[in-house]
Amino acid sequence: MFGSLWSEHCGYKHSKPLFKLFPARSKKVLAEIGAENAGVVDIGDGLAVVMKIESHNHPSAIEPYHGAASGLGGVVRDILT
Structure with a gap:
């Protein structure tokens, strides 16, 4: 538990x-x-920048390619929802 926290x-x-x-x-x-x-900042001309951090250390350590993909899925989910 403490390790997770x-x-x-x-x-x-x-x-x-x-x-x-x-x-x-x-x-x-x-x-x-x-x-x-995720954070969103208006940069003018009707454009915005979305900032998001997603960390998936455990799946990435075991299976780098698909583990990293699970992090990307979280980024897309959090920005689009």
């Missing part, structure tokens, strides 16, 4: 402090980082 995949122990460096509220922030499991 301390892992980057479950607890984001290294990423959380970095997320706090981004502005949480602004006219340009369309979705706050972490609010919808």
Whole structure:
């Protein structure tokens, strides 16, 4: 249990402090980082940038190609939903 809580995949122990460096509220922030499991920033001209982190260390260590694909699936799911 403690291993899971301390892992980057479950607890984001290294990423959380970095997320706090981004502005949480602004006219340009369309979705706050972490609010919808992805952040969205308006870059003008009707365009936006979506930022998402997905870590799948365990499946990637066992089967690198398909393990990485499971992470990509999570990124696409979180951005599109």
